[in-house]
Amino acid sequence: MRTAETPRSPGVALAALAGAQFTVMLATSIVNVALPQIRSGVGLSDGGTTWVVNAYGLAFGALLLAGGRAADLLGRRRVLLAGLVLFAASSLAAGLAGSPAVLIAVRVLQGLGAAAIAPAALGLLMDLFPPGPGRGKALGIWGAVSGAGGAAGVLLGGVLTQAWGWPWIFYAVAIGAALVLAAAAASIPTARARGSGRFDVLGTATVTLALTALVWSLTTARRAGWTDPAVLRGLTVAAALLTGFVLIERRQASPLLPPRLFRTGRVAAGNVLMALLGSVWIALFFFLPLCQQQVLGSSPLVTGLGQLPLAFANMLGSTLAPRLCRRIGATATVTGALLTEAAGLLWLSRISAHGSYTVAVLGPSVLIGLGLGVAFVQLTALSVEGVPARDAGLAGGLVNTTRQVGGAIGLAVLATLAGTATAHAATHQPHLEALTAGYRTAFQISSAVLASTAALALLLSRRRTPAAPPAGRPVPQPAAQHH
Incomplete structure (x- = not known):
């Protein structure tokens, strides 16, 4: 039984859903460059400054499963629109905040809105684009804007902070969310909820x-x-x-994570691999802007502009992912993408204390962006492939949760190891060289994690038949026959 009508303008509907994901990713990284200005503007302590970032990520990561299940039970369009309203209102409130407590509180509300938006939007994409080339192209666009949102956040954060001040990073997010809300309300058809059972x-x-x-x-x-x-x-x-x-x-009787979600044998594999990719992804957008500013001496604006090659490469990789999958197979596409990103991070780890952006960052950024774009699209497809339609929102919440939690774990571990490397190097090297040693360590370990993830993807593909996410290829039905 279909619960969603075909949209009058599929392109507009896809743009609205992609725009929703873009705003969620944008809000994750847009504050990073502006933190010094936010601290002085609101009167934050060191701990308070950290929680401007953490409050959003904490609420987002913790509530994604609840948001996904709510979307399945209450209706994905309804939950998406409600999430966008909350997201836009809390973003506006963040720009107007005059005290640390208010700013951190509305960042929590931003995270709550994002936890409703992300799984509902991915569930709607699966509804509106059935398995086949159309879904592959849609997921390619989805992946492009997801990766670009993180890089664009750094760029916009630098531009807006330098031009008009830190409140405008939140005003820009609020305006973007309002535009996406209008587009989604006009283009996404109303449908009955697919989910059954109690919350x-x-x-x-x-x-x-x-x-x-x-x-x-x-x-x-x-x-x-x-x-x-x-x-x-x-x-x-x-x-x-x-x-x-x-x-x-x-x-x-109606569990939050029903066993049927994992019957294809691919959802679990996709989420494990996505968690490992997330452990490097989130850390990259934390360390790279800091490295550009602290080691290479770039201004916030130049740092933001320096993210553009990575963002463009990411969008290219995301759009190429379905085509690569059809040509060389899903397993080869995933492992090749992970190894490409690993090579880029290994190259980036050769950065020197007196290097330049062109020599040390530009080339690696292109490799990293290409690998990240392809891998994200394919692993997202793997994580939702064969999932019953009534659980699409929950599957979207799960894959976003594993990426966020994996990112939190990876960032915590890498920050600790980088700090240890810097402290050790500081005993016999100047400050700048010691700082560079810490960033090198973070990039080297990230490269090793991705290389190991590629090996794990090959192992899982041998143990699960067939292994991978045919992002641009129809899925044989029923999924249970793959066992």
Whole structure:
């Protein structure tokens, strides 16, 4: 039974859905360059400045599963529009905030809006574009704007902060969300919810608290260290709550994560690989702008402009992904993309304290962008392939959750290792060289993680038949016959 009508203008509907994802990714990175100005403008402490970033990521990552399930039960269009309203209003409030408490509180609301937008938008894309070349092209565009949103955030953050001041980074997000809201309301048809059953309140609350404790512990560990008592307590609480969630789900008639979600054998593999990709992806957009400013001496504006080659390469890779999949196969496409990104990060790790952007960053950025774009599209397709239509929103929430949580873990670990490398080098090298040693370490380990992820993708492809995400190829039905 179809629950969604064919949109009158599929191109406009796709643009609206892609725009929704773009605004979510934009809000993740747009504040990074402007943090010094935000700190002085609002009167933030060191810890408060960190939470301007963490509050958004914490709410976003912890509530994605709940947002995905709500979209399935209440209707994806309805949840998407509600999320966009909240996202636009909270972004406007962030620009108007005059105190640290208000700013951090509305960043939490931004994250809540994003947790509704991302899974609902991906679920609608799956509804409106059935398996086949059309969905492959749609996912290519989706991947292009997802990767470009992170890079564009750094660029816009630098431009807007330097031209008009830090509040305009939030005003710009609010304006963008309002435009996407209007486009989505006009182009996406109304449909009945596909999901059935009751909302798993206990399971949702348990996993949300578990993810909150986990992400909080990881972000705190970046500043306080892994042996800090608060960090250890938070990790213990997260482990206990996740154990409780598993036990609760076994007894629920309508669990938050129903077993049917994993029947194809590909959803689990896709989410594991996406978590590993996310562990490098989020860290890249944290370390690279800082490296450009602190090592190469670039201004915020020049730093933002320096992200453009990576963004363009990412968009190119995303649009090429379905074509590559049809030509060389999904497994070769995924592993090749991961190895390409790993090569770019290894090249980037050769940066020197007295290098230049053209020599040290430009070439690696192109390789990284190409690999990231292809890998993201293919792993997204793998993570939602064969999922029952009634669970599309939940599948979208799950793959976004694994990317966010993987990113939080990766950033915490890489920040700790980079800081250790810098501290060790500082005992016998000047400050700039020691700082460079820390960034080199982060990029080298990121490269090793991606190379290992490529090997794991090959292993999973041998254990699961067939392994991969045919982003541009029809999926044989029923999915259960693949076993």
